[in-house]
Amino acid sequence: MSTTINSPDALVSARDFTLRYGRKVACDHLTFQIPKGRVVGLLGHNGAGKTSLMKAxxxxxxxxxxxxxxxxDPRQQRTELLKGLSYIPDVAVLPRWARVHELVTLMGGLQPQFSAERARALLKRTSVGLNDKVKSLSKGMVTQLHLALIAAIDTRLMILDEPTLGLDVISRKSFYEMLIDEWCDGERTVVISTHQVEEIESLLSDVMMLDEGKLVLNISLEEMDSRFVALAHDPAAADTVxxxxxxxxxxxxxRSAALFDGEPPADVQALGQRFRPSLVDLFVALTRKPELQPREA
Structure with missing residues (x-):
């Protein structure tokens, strides 16, 4: 993704953006843009600045x-902002006493761009019934309900902060399937912060990686595949690699493997077999300190 700010297609643009909590720098001079029609993975370890950036x-x-x-300006013009933005924080908070159909009615009164008909259609993809009380639902069902309510709002940008935290594999899969099938349409953009990197890689069009508040990678998955090279090799070639x-x-x-930013020298390539590096491998390479990386035997 380009770093030019105020592009006509940019739904989010930042230039030299810094966010501090006292002396701690949560976001450190970030410059980026997020165009329309993208599914962006915002990745980073705990404390890297992901939630701070999303809250900003x-x-x-x-x-x-x-x-x-x-x-x-999201801080100064928040009323205008919320007409086109949806947000699901890491904890889905819904009133436990309410029945699902009551929440659908409530959303219709609070949000002019909410479609009760669409919410009911989305709920048919889940095991959540309109007469169910929130307190009777499992954590996975509450998360599905929350997504159905939010996805029924006609917005251009959705921001999800660890939306499937604590859910089992099947619930996470169902959540992302509904998100991609029912909300992403080539014009809308979703930004997802998650620790389940390997589960969402196939959904993403772009990835942004934060490390200690700094943006260490901002790239499309297509660009990632052409830029980074992984090489599997025999242990005897470890020193040369x-x-x-x-x-x-x-x-x-x-097998022993190495990950390179760009093409490795021809003599090194000849020592092994190229393969596509995973997003997890790249995340590890760019967001942990070199002294923590194990040495080859």
Whole structure:
């Protein structure tokens, strides 16, 4: 993704954006843009700045520098912002006493762009009934209900902060299937923060990685595949491969492997077999300190 701010297609634009909590810098001089029609994975370890950035995008945190979301200042023009933005935080909070049909009615009164008909249609994809009480639902069902209510609002941008935290594999899969099938349409954009990197890689069009508040990668998956090279090699070639300064040395399906930013030297390529690096491997390579990386035996 380009870093040009105020592009006509940009739903989110930041330039030199910094967010601090006292002396701690949560977001460190970030410059990026997020166009329309994208599914963006926002990745980073705990404390990397993901939630702080998302809260800034929805107008809950103020920072320094420039941040525009849907063409407005999210902090100063929050009422205008919320006409085109949906947000699901890491904890889905719904009134436990309410029945599902009551929440559908309530949303219709609170949000002019909410479609009760669409919410009911989305709920048919789940095991949640209109007469169910929230307190009777499992955590996975509450998350599905929350998504159905939010996805029934006609917005251009959805921000999800660890939306499937604590759910089992089947519930997570159902959540993402409904999100992609029912909300993403080539014009809308969704930004997803998650620790389940391997589960969402196939859904993403772009990835942004934060490490200690800094943006260490901002790239489309297509660009990622052409830029980064992984090489599986025999242990005997480990020293030669290491001298080529890979980003990461690790094991892949029982074999020694190395990950490079760009094409490794021809003599090194000749020592192994190329394969596509996973997003998880790249995440490890770019967001952990070199001294923590295990050395080859």
């Amino acid at each position: 995008m929805v107008g809950l945190q103020a920072g320094e520098g420039e941040l525009r979301v849907l063409g407005v 290491a001298r080529a300064h890979p980003l990461l040395r690790y094991r892949q399906q029982g």
